[in-house]
Amino acid sequence: MxxxxxxxxxxxxxxxxxxxxxxxxxxxxxxxxxxxxxxxxxxxxxxxxxxxxxxxxxxxxxxxxxxxxxxxxxxxxxxxxxxxxxxxxxxxxxxxxxxxxxxxxxxxxxxxxxxxxxxxxxxxxxxxxxxxxxxxxxxxxxxxxxxxxxxxxxxxxxSGLTAYGALKKFGGLLQSEPLVVIGAGGVGLMALAILRAMQARGAIVVDIDAKKREAAMQAGALAVVDGRASDAAAQIQAIVNDRIWAVVDFVGSSSTVQLGVDLLTKGGHLVVVGLFGGEVTIPTPYIPMRAMTLQGSYTxxxxxxxxxxxxxxxxxxxxxxxxxxxxxxxxxxxxxxxxxxxxxxxxxxxx
Incomplete structure (x- = not known):
């Protein structure tokens, strides 16, 4: 062997x-x-x-x-x-x-x-x-x-199971609201394919790599945004009229988790999957005042x-x-x- x-x-x-x-x-x-x-x-x-x-x-x-x-x-x-x-x-x-x-x-x-x-x-x-x-x-x-x-x-x-396990955590929200997917690597692209099989509303994909953004569009993304753009959050919010209910982060860096938190509307749900590494600081009053759900997902x-x-x-x-x-x-x-x-x-x- x-x-x-x-x-x-x-x-x-x-x-x-x-x-x-x-x-x-x-x-x-x-x-x-x-x-x-x-x-x-x-x-x-x-x-x-x-x-x-x-x-x-x-x-x-x-x-x-x-x-x-x-x-x-x-x-x-x-x-x-x-x-x-x-x-x-x-x-x-x-x-x-x-x-x-x-x-x-x-x-x-x-x-x-x-x-x-x-x-x-x-x-x-x-x-x-x-x-x-x-x-x-x-x-x-x-x-x-x-x-x-x-x-x-x-x-x-x-890749597939990790994406599916994360998507399930949003429940029926995915049928009515577009999902923001951060990261168009193997898991992110898999998530787009699974969303189609689930007959979900679809996803806006954020990635810093132009080739991966192109791959996301070919995989059926509703839109793509460059995560390094200074107005990335504003671009995403403009696509969905300022209300982001669901974000999944397949990168898991300091900047991507922070972006996910910043995007959420009141009552929104962020699922963090990626293990890139880093740390974030969230004012504790934001959690109850914005009624946000910040959840991890492991495979x-x-x-x-x-x-x-x-x-x-x-x-x-x-x-x-x-x-x-x-x-x-x-x-x-x-x-x-x-x-x-x-x-x-x-x-x-x-x-």
């Missing part, structure tokens, strides 16, 4: 060859056929989150252990099953749900294992898919995605991923911009994503 591992945070991933493991118990071994690269992989690779004010959170202090095989957006073909792995057969091609919890705490029992305090996330706390094989602990983590192309299905495990649950797949099988979304690259391009691909040189998603293939 060949895998690319983080052996030192921030250093190039190293190729490691080892015997291919055999599944036991409920385990299922997959031959990886598609592995998406996500901004979370950048954070896991670099090993830190920026907390603003010169402060950082080191992931090695929160349970991340090296060496680590990254990759949490995975599709694979079943090649071996443990004796207790029911409901899956050799040859099945499945999408992997990566946000696995401990399985026994109250959070996991209620179905929100992505919020478990003892996580076993694929590509973070257990080996991921930047490899030619991937061991999955239980068949329940494997999802049939129908006849969708594998390179389109793989990003649904994080999504297994039931939500199943909901998303069912939604997209009923209302197929247009194909996302996806570039398939060989697995051995992983270091270049991580650098390209970090430097903002990727439109949509890069998906790695061992073959």
């Amino acid at each position: 060949k895998s690319y591992e983080v052996c030192e945070c921030g250093a190039p991933l190293q190729l490691r060859e080892q015997p291919t493991p055999a599944p036991s118990g409920t385990e299922v071994l997959l031959e990886v056929t598609a592995a998406g690269i996500c901004h979370s992989d950048i954070h896991f690779w670099e090993g830190v989150y920026d907390l603003g004010g010169g402060k950082v959170m080191r992931l090695t202090d929160r349970g991340l252990k090296l060496p680590l095989t990254l990759g949490h957006e995975n599709v694979g073909r079943v090649v071996a099953v443990g004796p207790e792995a029911a409901g899956v057969a050799i040859g099945d091609v499945r999408l992997v749900y990566p946000w696995i919890g401990c399985g026994s705490c109250a959070v996991c029992r209620r179905g929100d294992e992505q919020l478990c305090l003892r996580p076993q996330f694929v590509g973070a706390f257990r080996p991921g898919g930047f490899s030619d094989h991937l061991m999955v602990p239980h068949p329940r983590c494997l999802i049939d995605f129908g006849d969708m192309p594998q390179e389109q299905a793989a990003p649904l495990a994080c 999504g649950s297994l039931p939500e991923l199943k909901e998303l797949i069912a939604l997209l099988r009923r209302s197929p979304m247009p194909h996302m911009p996806v570039e398939v690259r060989p697995l051995d391009s992983v270091n270049k691909s991580l650098n390209d994503l970090r430097d903002g040189n990727v439109i949509g998603r890069v998906v790695l293939s061992p073959n």
